[in-house]
Amino acid sequence: MKSFKAFWVFFYIVHHSFFLKVDGAESLVPALYVFGDSSVDAGNNNNLHTHAKANVPPYGIDFNNNAAGRFTNGKTFADLIAIKLGLPLQPPYLGISDSKRYQVITGINYASGACGILNDTRDGECLSLDKQIEYFTSTVVNDLPKHKHLKSKDELKHHLSKSIYLISIGSNDYFLNYLNPQIRSYKNMNPEEFADYLLEQLSSKIKTIYNLGARKFVVGTVNQVGCSPNLYCNETINQMVKPCSDKLLMKVQEMEKQFSGSMFVSSNGFNFFNKIKNDPKKYGFANISKSCIQEGIPCANRKEHYFWDFGHITEAAVDIYANECFSGSKMCFPDVKKLAHADL
Template sequence: MNLCHIASLYRVEEKMAKSSSMTLLSLILLLHLFFAKSEKLLAPALYVFGDSLVDSGNNNFLNTVVKANYNPYGIDFPSGATGRFTNGKTAADFTGQSLGLPFIPPYLALSEDERMKTITGLNYASGSAGILTETGTASGINLGMEKQVELFEETVGTYLSGNFKSPKKLRRYLSKSIFMVSIGSNDYINNYLRPGNYNTSLIYTPEQFAVYLLDQLKSRLTKLYNLGARKFVVFAIGPLGCIPAIVNSLKPTTRCAENVNKLVLLYNYGLHGLLEQLTFTLHGSIFVFGDVYRLSYDMNQNPFRYGLNETKAPCCIVGNTGLCIKDQAPCQDRTTHLYWDFAHPMQKINNIVAKRCFRSSSPCSPINIRKLALLPTVT
C-alpha cells in the first residue's frame, strides 16, 4: 500500500469519525486490520514436489497399494480422508496457509479445465516416490521426482501460460512462487534398504549412494530452475532409524536404529552443501535447507519438550503394509503421539515443523520461508 492509498483511507475514516464519533483507537485498529489483510498473501503460488509426507491425494488416482483415501486417515482434516498420509494436514498444507493460499490441490485430481484456471499452485507429490524413478515401484505406480518435474513442465507450457499476458509476466509469477521439495526417504526405506527388490545396496556403498542421489536431485532442481523456479525450500530426510517401521523391524537396543540414521546423515550433509552450491551458481535463485532431521530426532529423544509421550507406537492400528487398517479407530488423544502410522508423523508434528520453518531461524536456513517469500526476485 502506498502513501496515497493510506491518505485516501484516512480521509474516508475521518468523515466516518465525524459522523459517528469514531475514536482514534478505532481508526488505528482498522488500519492495522487493513495492513494485516493486505500482507496475508505472501506468495502467488506454492508448488509441492515429494513423497507421502506431502502427498495430498495424487496416489488416489494411481494403481498402487500405497493409498490413504480411507478412514481413519484424515480424521482431523476438514473434509475427512483425502489421500493425505496423516490424521490431518501436512507440512505443505500449513505452509500454504501461512502464505495466505488455499489448500494446494493434487495435480491428478484436477480436470484439464481446472488445471487451466489454477494459479495458486499444484501438488505433484506421490506416496512411495523417490528421487530415483524406480524407487517405491515394487508397491505399484507412483510419480517419481523426474515425472513430477515433467508434469510441472507441462503445467507451465500448457496450463499457466494462458493466465498471463506475456512470457515476462509468467516468469515474474514463477519467480515469486515458492517451490517446496520433500523427498528422499523412500530412496532408502523403499529402495536401498530393500535388497530383495532393488540392487542399489549391492552396487553402491552408503557414501556412493548418497552422492548418486544428490546428483540426481541436482538435475531435477536445475530443471525446475530452468522452467522459472527461483525460491526453493528443500527438506532433508528425517531420522528414518527412529520411525516405527524400522524400529519394529530391526529392534535396536537404543531408542532408534542409529546405523540407518547414519545412512541418512550422509545424504543430509551433502544436501546442505548442494543447496549452497546451487544458490551460488544459479543466478537469482535461493535454496532454503529444511533440517527436519535435527528437529525430529530431538522429538524422539526428548518427547516431553514437545508435549509428547509416545514415540514408538503409532496412533492408528496398522496392517502388514505399515499403513492404517481401514475403519479402525485410532488413539483418542492425537496430540501426544509422534507417529500416525508406521512411517508418517501426526498433524501436530507437521504443524510444528511448518510453523517453525515459516517464522523461526531453524529448522530452515539461511532464512525462513516468510523471509524467502518477501525477498525481491530476479527472473
C-alpha cells in the first residue's frame, strides 16, 4: 500500500504539479474540493476493496493514456471545472501519502464510485459522503494549518471561504438503493418523499462542510438513471428519480438562506441529457444510446459517443456540460464563474 501511495504522489507531481502552489492571480479561487461518486472520482477507489474501479484500460485512454481511476475516457466534470478555474487537477485523497497532504493547498478530491448520500448506499467498499467529509475535516484541522501560507487563522479562513466545494452525488442512492428490489429500507416512501428525505440528508451533510469554513458550493444530484446503454430509456425509472432533480434548486436556495454568507450553484445533470437527446447532432453526437466500449474495446470515434461505458459518459459529453455550467446556462444556476467571482 505504501508503494502504491508513493506512485500516486509521483504521478501527480509529474503531471499536475499540485504541490506548494500559493494562491495566485492565475486561479480564480484558492482551491477546489470535490465530493461525490464515480461521476467525479479521481482514483480514490483504486485504494479500496471494490470491483467499482476504473484503473485499467481502456479507462483513461484520452487522459494521457493513463487509467488513473476516472470512470471515463478522459477528464471528469470536476477536472474540467478545475481547469476553467485556473487550478491543477485535484488529487484523490487516498492517493496522497499522510506526510504530503499538508502540501496540497489547491484542493483535494474525496469522491468515491458506487457510494451515495446515504451511508447504506454502496456496492462493495467505498467512501460514503460522511466518510468523505470526515477526511475533509482532517484536511482542515490537521493538514492545511501546517502549510506555511495557511498557518494563521485568518489565512486559513480566507482560503476556505474563497475556495469552491463541488458535490456530485445521488444517482447511486436510487440505482443501488431505492430502486434496488433487494433493499427494503425505503420502500415505504413514495418518490416525492424519498427525494425530500435524500435532499434533507444532503443538506445536513453540507452544513458540516459549511461549519468548517466553506461558503461557495456547486451541488448536483441525480442524473437520468433510467437512461443508459442497458436501459435506454426507461421513463418509469426516470419519473421516479425526477423529483430529486426538480427539488434541488429550491433546496439549495433554502440552504443559501439558512447558511449565512454562503452561495450555491444548482447543477442539473438530469435535464442535460434531455438537451442532448433532443438534438444530438447539434452537439456532435452520432450515438447517444450505445456504449463506446464494446467487449472491452473502445470505439475510435469517442467524441461522437455520449456514453462511455454501461452508465458513465464520455469526456466529450462532460466537456459540453462543464462549459455550460461554468459560463452560464440553464444547466447550472447561477453559473460557476459567477460563484468564483462572488465577494461574500
